[in-house]
Amino acid sequence: DAKTTQPPSMDCAEGRAANLPCNHSTISGNEYVYWYRQIHSQGPQYIIHGLKNNETNEMASLIITEDRKSSTLILPHATLRDTAVYYCIVRALNSGGSNYKLTFGKGTLLTVNP
Amino acid sequence: DTEVTQTPKHLVMGMTNKKSLKCEQHMGHRAMYWYKQKAKKPPELMFVYSYEKLSINESVPSRFSPECPNSSLLNLHLHALQPEDSALYLCASSPLTVQPYGYTFGSGTRLTVV
Numbered sequence: 029d030a031k032t033t034q035p036p037s038m039d040c041a042e043g044r045a046a047n048l049p050c051n052h053s054t055i056s057g058n059e060y061v062y063w064y065r066q067i068h069s070q071g072p073q074y075i076i077h078g079l080k081n082n083e084t085n086e087m088a089s090l091i092i093t094e095d096r097k098s099s100t101l102i103l104p105h106a107t108l109r110d111t112a113v114y115y116c117i118v119r120a121l122n123s124g125g126s127n128y129k130l131t132f133g134k135g136t137l138l139t140v141n142p
Numbered sequence: 143d144t145e146v147t148q149t150p151k152h153l154v155m156g157m158t159n160k161k162s163l164k165c166e167q168h169m170g171h172r173a174m175y176w177y178k179q180k181a182k183k184p185p186e187l188m189f190v191y192s193y194e195k196l197s198i199n200e201s202v203p204s205r206f207s208p209e210c211p212n213s214s215l216l217n218l219h220l221h222a223l224q225p226e227d228s229a230l231y232l233c234a235s236s237p238l239t240v241q242p243y244g245y246t247f248g249s250g251t252r253l254t255v256v
Contacts, residue, residue: 071248
């Protein structure tokens, strides 16, 4: 898996948008960008993934730069319950359909303040 | 059912004990995973099962013995553990398809070796 770089911590005010950056400058053409989060003492939770295009779901938006060397996860209206460690992971999915292993980096601790 | 269920949630065992962790999913996922997470660290992959067969062992000591009796169940048998094996043990599952689905994680078993 290509390596990712994330800031160790970020703060966000409740109700504001949280923008979490991730650098993945060595990403390969067949590697997807995944975002997971882990709330304290719980298992990681899948948020969103993308390959080239920007993606949006009920939890967040994922913005991937045109050169794919970086991405930003956007939580549009952060709440206190969004306080968690956010992991950006790049992973390939080969044409045969086998999933390569998911390797976690250190992630970003997002703290949403009242 | 969209969950991965892990039991027990907490386990305390002595270094001479034998115990097992259990993981169950009924989403039809054909890949299952064991991760280990030490305090304030990211999850680390231990084992990957694909179609009930062990496909990846990340050089895990033999005192950890995985077992996948059927497509819905994953066990981790523990024997002669050390105090440094105390950690949160996470199970996850995912589909094995050409689509890049995310993993679904359980809430983990918090293991304390005394």
